[in-house]
Each structure stands twice: as structure tokens, then as C-alpha cells.
Amino acid sequence: MPSANRRINVWYGILILIIAVIIGRLFYLQIIRHDYYRAEALADQLKEYEIVADRGVVKAHEGSQVVNLVLNQKLYTLYADPGYIKDVPATAATASAISGGNPAEYEAAMRRTDTRYVxxxxxxxxxxxxxxxxxxxxxxxxxxxxxxxxxxxNLAAQILGFVNDDGKGSYGVEQFYNKELSGTPGKLKAVTDVRGVPLAASKDNIRVDPKAGSDLILTLDLGMQKQLESILKAGLDKARSNSGSALIIDPNTSAIRAMTNWPTYNPAEYFNEKNAEVFNNAAVSSPLEVGSTMKILTTSAALDLGVIKPDTSFYDSGRWELDSHTITNIEEVGGAGTRTITQVLDMSINTGAVWMLMQMGGGEINKQARERWYDYMVNRFQLGKATGVEQGYEANGYIPDPVNGYALQLTYANTSFGQAMAATPLQMAAALAAIVNGGTYYKPHLVEQVGNQIKKPEAVRSGVVAQSVSSQIRSWMEYVVSTHFFEKRFGDNYSVGGKTGTAQIASPAGGYYEDRFNGTYIGFVGGDRPQYVIVVRVNEPKIGGYAGAGAAQPIFGSIAHMLIDNYGVIPKSR
Structure with missing residues (x-):
């Protein structure tokens, strides 16, 4: 009997020990390791969803109102989590029937084992x-x-850019202000049922609400933009040109009132475009050798340096031999003779522009001349570097180094009349604005308000040229307009000035094509002071005559009359 009791006690002790181990294990699992195993259990059921934020809208001016230029449209993406799909063929058939997709492709996607999101x-x-x-x-x-x-x-398409399928802004203001427009997405971390559907009442759900993006208000006038687009397209058709640009800015702030390029595209259907080049705003992303419009800048620098005066005259030999190359003029200029600065601009005399550059070096294109001219081009007129305008893919342009390089005399002589350098239409507009507004360079801008933040015009540099230089250049440019042909003349009560440019197109093999040219025109419209600066670019027109005068100048004339007729140009007071 005592041995039997001992056996019972032993088994009882073993039972107690087993129970104690089980209780201890349960305590360990349910209390000490509770959070770990709970997280493991939830892992397959806990899914994180991004809650898309409303993207900021883009607005612009239309008369006295601010109207919507870009809005949001909520559409939906259909996706699959292959881990939850039990009947693949039936699910693929149903989903494709609703969405208009291919059942076989859906079925293949639903059978993938390498991802939980298709x-x-x-x-x-x-x-x-x-x-x-x-x-x-x-x-x-x-x-x-x-x-x-x-x-x-598709109004102002290349200014705006577009938003791709990933929700990211591409090109234009959509790219430049993508962060501000995007806002902050929200987050939903939710426990799901066996179908992967979030359980709304679960205490394990975490929700962070999205924050909407900031709205933008552009400086554009939509009525002006529409007319500029029509005028440019009509002018290019008449010039038999396949592409070009035009823009209008306020010279007293460098606010861009209208800017356009041809060809363009429909931003709502960007995915149908085969040539991505059409997405670029060529007025800011495609620099070119600007031709004789550059003579306005050369003359401004020479006058500001005091190496020429308004009444300066000089003997022009009609040719310069520099670095084994000869610089000459168009036939209409004639041969050698005494010339004035007015004639250099009016007749577009290349050798006259070179002569003015020489005066910056005491009579030759030496290091002093090159460095002084470089200083004006880069540090005053802000060429050779991006303006900072609110656009994706803005180009810097190109200004040659004044000290290091090959054939520097020839190179810098060419820059004086707009070859061997490159600038965008916007860079030329901002530079001309600084010259004709009295000497202040303002940063070109397209956006006047981001959310609640109002952006003020930014003066980059004052004293670009003296007030007296600004006044004289305006007078010379008005004279040039008065002596050149426009289908419709301008009234004496308005101030309209301009300058043509015809530039040979550089060959990739070196040198220039003999029969391929771009036409440019820069000018202003106003009364007692300039109210608008206009730049026109026409690529390879297929008409007779010079590309600047024959193709770009008529477009400038139409734009100038449009502004005078419709956009509040104040006549001269006397």
C-alpha cells in the first residue's frame, strides 16, 4: 500500500508539473509574447493603403477674373492581390468584362507569385x-x-505640363511645382477580411487624413494667350515654317502674360504623343543663335561703357579679317563708307556691330574687349544661365569663354551679331526688358501665387544700363520700326520698337548651312514707357527674303496690334 501511494504521488507530481509547464507556456505566449504573436497573426490580414491627396488646381487670369485652367478628375485603378484570389478564371473573366481588359492577361497577372500587387x-x-x-x-x-x-x-499646354499615371508632374509648372501641387497623401493601415477588404470597425486600423496640395495662380492672361497662339500658328503657316515660339512679358516685372510654341499637344492625352519633344516649352528649353537681334544688346553695352555716343559715326570698311575668316554684310548694306549707329541697327550691319565690340578694347577684339562684353552678356543681361522661370527643363544657353578657346577674335566678333552664342526666347525677352525699362533686370516668372503665398517680382540686378542708355535704345528701336514694312502701320500716339534677326543654322559637321536660317524678332509696345516686350522665333521658314524680316517681323506686327487694340496700351501723353 505505501508503494501504491508513492506511485500515485509521483504521477500526481508529474501531472502538476505538466500543468505548471502548460500554464507557464500559456503565460509566456499570451502575456509576455502577446504583442509579437498578435503582430504575426495580423501580418497577413494587415494591409496599408495610401489615400491620395487632392492635387492643387492651376488658375490664370481672364479679364478681371481668375479662372480654372487645370482641375482634378477622380478616376480609378483596378488591382489584384494574387494571394487572396481563389477562383482565378472566374475572377479574371468578371473583372475584365467590367474594365474592358483582356481576360487572358488578367488571369496571367492573378497567377503571379512574386508580388502582392498587380x-x-x-x-x-x-x-x-x-x-x-x-x-x-x-x-x-x-x-x-x-x-x-x-x-x-490644350491652351498653354507646354506651360502647364501634365501629370503622369504615377501622379507625378512632368514638364511645365506641373513638374516645377510638383511637391507643392501634390500635397501629402494620407494613410490607412487596416485589418482585412479573407477577401482583402478592410474591416472598418477594427480597433487595429490606423488612418491619417491626406493634406490637399496648394493651388497655383499664373501670371497668364488667357485671352491674350489664346490670341497669341492663333497669331503664331497663322504666321508660321504663312512663312511655311513647321515650328516656332512667341511670348509676351511685362518689362516692368518680367511677369509672363502669354507664351506659346508650335507644334503643341493635348495634355489630357499626352500618352498618345509619339514625339516627347513636343512636351518641352521651346521658349525656355530650346536655345538658338539669335542673329541680329543681338545688336541691340551689343549697342546697349557699348553705349553704357561710353565707347560710343548717340551721334557717333565711323568709317566702315564693309569687311573684317579675323582668325583667317572674313566677316561681311548683306548685299543691301553696300560697300565701305561712313556709318552711324542708327544705320548699324536700321540696316543691320554686321561689321558695325563688330566695330562697336572693338571699341570696348580700344580698337581691337582683345582680352579687355572680350571680358567687358562677356560681363554685359552674362552678369548684366543674364545670358548663359537659366532664368529660374517655373518650368521643367529650362536651358542655360551658351556664351563662350572670353579667355580660353579657339579663334577667340572671330568667335567674339560673331557674338556681337548673334552667332557663336545661344539664348532662349525668354532670355532675350528678359534682357530686352532690362534695357528698355530703365535698367532693372527682373527674374521672369509665370506664377504669382502658391497657395496663400503671393510672390512679388524679384529684381535680380539694377543698373544693367543707365537710364539715358535705356531711353536712347528705345528711340533707335522705334526708328527701326518706322523704316521697315508692316502691313498695318502703328499710330504716332504709341511707342513701338523692334529689331529683326536672321541667323544661319549651325551644321553638326562644323560651320553653318548656306541655305538654312532661323528668323527672330524682339521688340516692345507702349506709350510713354514700354508696357509689353515681345519675342518671336520662326524656325527655318520656306519663303523668300530674310527670315527675320520676312517671317518673324509680320508676326511681331500682328501681336503688337493685338495688344494695342485689346490690352490696355496707354497712348503717349504728348
Whole structure:
């Protein structure tokens, strides 16, 4: 009997020990390791969703109102989580029937084992979204995505840019201000059921609400923009040119009132474009050798340095031999003779521009002449570097180094009349604005308000040229307009000045094509003071005559009359 009791006690002790081990293990698992195993249990059921933020809208001026130029349109992305899909063929058939997709492709996507997220379709409508949800298909989800809507169609397309399928701004202001426009996405971390559908009432759900992006208000006048686009296209057609640019800025702030290029595109259907070059705003991204419009800048620098005066005259030999090359003029200039600065601009005399550059060096294109001219081009007129305008892919342009390089006398002689250098139409507009407004260079800008922040005009440099130089250059440019042909003349009560440019196109093999030219025109419109600066570019016109005078000048004339007739140009007071 005692041995039997001992056996019972032993077994009882073993039982107690087992129970104690089990209780201890349960305590360890449920209390000490509770958070770990709970997280493990939730891992397959806990999914994180991004809640898209409303992208900021883009607005612009239309008369006295501010109107929407770009809005949001909510569409939907259809996706699959292959881990939750049980009946792949049936699910693929149903989802593709609603979305208009390919059942075989959907089925292949749903059988993938290397991912838990496969996009099946994009840009689904609200109706399609509701139909998908009604089917309650395990592993099939729908996600809202903001796409852009353009109530003004393709107006100002290259200024605006577009938003790609990933929600990222590309080109234009959409790219430049992508962060501000995007806002901050929200977050939903939710426990899901066996179908992958979030359980709304779960205490384990975490939600962070999205923060909407900032709206933009542009400096553009939409009425002016529409007319500029029409004028440029009509002018290019008449000149038999396939591409070109035009822009209008306020010279007293460098606010861009209108800017356009041809060809253009529809930003709502950017994905249909085969040539990505059309997305670029060529007025800011495509520099060119500007031709004789550069003579305005050369003359301004020489006059400001005091090496010429308004009444200066000089003997022009009609040719310069520099670095084994000869610089000459167009036939209409004639041979050698005494010339004035007025004639250099009016007749567009290349050798006269070179002569003015020589005066910066005491009579030759030496290091002093090159460095002084370089200082004006780069540090005063701000060429050779991006302006900072709110656009994607702005180009720097090119100004040659004044000290290091090959054939520097010839190179710098060429820059005096707009060859061997490159600038964008916007750079030339901002430089001319600084010359004719009295000498202040303002940073060109397209955006006047970001959210609640109002942006003020930014003066980059004052004293670009003296007030007296500004006044004299305006007078010379007005004279040039008065002596050149326009289908419709300008009234004496308005101040209209300008300068043509015809530039040979550089050959990739070196040198220049003999029969390929670009035409340019820079000018201003105003009364007692300039109110608008205009720049026109026409690429390779196929008409007779000079590209500047024959192709770009008529477009300038139409733009100037449009501004006088419709956009508040104040006549001269006397």
C-alpha cells in the first residue's frame, strides 16, 4: 500500500508539473509574447493603403477674373492581390468584362507569385468602380487616382505640363511645382477580411487624413494667350515654317502674360504623343543663335561703357579679317563708307556691330574687349544661365569663354551679331526688358501665387544700363520700326520698337548651312514707357527674303496690334 501511494504521488507530481509547464507556456505566449504573436497573426490580414491627396488646381487670369485652367478628375485603378484570389478564371473573366481588359492577361497577372500587387487597369470610371465593388471579388481592389482635367483644352499646354499615371508632374509648372501641387497623401493601415477588404470597425486600423496640395495662380492672361497662339500658328503657316515660339512679358516685372510654341499637344492625352519633344516649352528649353537681334544688346553695352555716343559715326570698311575668316554684310548694306549707329541697327550691319565690340578694347577684339562684353552678356543681361522661370527643363544657353578657346577674335566678333552664342526666347525677352525699362533686370516668372503665398517680382540686378542708355535704345528701336514694312502701320500716339534677326543654322559637321536660317524678332509696345516686350522665333521658314524680316517681323506686327487694340496700351501723353 505505501508503494501504491508513492506511485500515485509521483504521477500526481508529474501531472502538476505538466500543468505548471502548460500554464507557464500559456503565460509566456499570451502575456509576455502577446504583442509579437498578435503582430504575426495580423501580418497577413494587415494591409496599408495610401489615400491620395487632392492635387492643387492651376488658375490664370481672364479679364478681371481668375479662372480654372487645370482641375482634378477622380478616376480609378483596378488591382489584384494574387494571394487572396481563389477562383482565378472566374475572377479574371468578371473583372475584365467590367474594365474592358483582356481576360487572358488578367488571369496571367492573378497567377503571379512574386508580388502582392498587380495593376490590371487604369482610368476606370465611377460606374466601373461601383460595378467592381458590387462583385465583392476576393483579392480585387480599386484605388482612387486624381487625373488632370483641362477645361481650356490644350491652351498653354507646354506651360502647364501634365501629370503622369504615377501622379507625378512632368514638364511645365506641373513638374516645377510638383511637391507643392501634390500635397501629402494620407494613410490607412487596416485589418482585412479573407477577401482583402478592410474591416472598418477594427480597433487595429490606423488612418491619417491626406493634406490637399496648394493651388497655383499664373501670371497668364488667357485671352491674350489664346490670341497669341492663333497669331503664331497663322504666321508660321504663312512663312511655311513647321515650328516656332512667341511670348509676351511685362518689362516692368518680367511677369509672363502669354507664351506659346508650335507644334503643341493635348495634355489630357499626352500618352498618345509619339514625339516627347513636343512636351518641352521651346521658349525656355530650346536655345538658338539669335542673329541680329543681338545688336541691340551689343549697342546697349557699348553705349553704357561710353565707347560710343548717340551721334557717333565711323568709317566702315564693309569687311573684317579675323582668325583667317572674313566677316561681311548683306548685299543691301553696300560697300565701305561712313556709318552711324542708327544705320548699324536700321540696316543691320554686321561689321558695325563688330566695330562697336572693338571699341570696348580700344580698337581691337582683345582680352579687355572680350571680358567687358562677356560681363554685359552674362552678369548684366543674364545670358548663359537659366532664368529660374517655373518650368521643367529650362536651358542655360551658351556664351563662350572670353579667355580660353579657339579663334577667340572671330568667335567674339560673331557674338556681337548673334552667332557663336545661344539664348532662349525668354532670355532675350528678359534682357530686352532690362534695357528698355530703365535698367532693372527682373527674374521672369509665370506664377504669382502658391497657395496663400503671393510672390512679388524679384529684381535680380539694377543698373544693367543707365537710364539715358535705356531711353536712347528705345528711340533707335522705334526708328527701326518706322523704316521697315508692316502691313498695318502703328499710330504716332504709341511707342513701338523692334529689331529683326536672321541667323544661319549651325551644321553638326562644323560651320553653318548656306541655305538654312532661323528668323527672330524682339521688340516692345507702349506709350510713354514700354508696357509689353515681345519675342518671336520662326524656325527655318520656306519663303523668300530674310527670315527675320520676312517671317518673324509680320508676326511681331500682328501681336503688337493685338495688344494695342485689346490690352490696355496707354497712348503717349504728348
Amino acid at each position: 495593376v490590371l487597369a487604369k482610368r476606370l470610371s465611377e460606374l466601373q468602380r461601383n460595378q467592381i465593388i458590387e462583385q465583392k471579388m476576393p483579392g480585387i481592389g480599386i484605388q482612387a487616382v486624381n487625373y488632370r482635367n483641362y477645361p481650356q483644352n
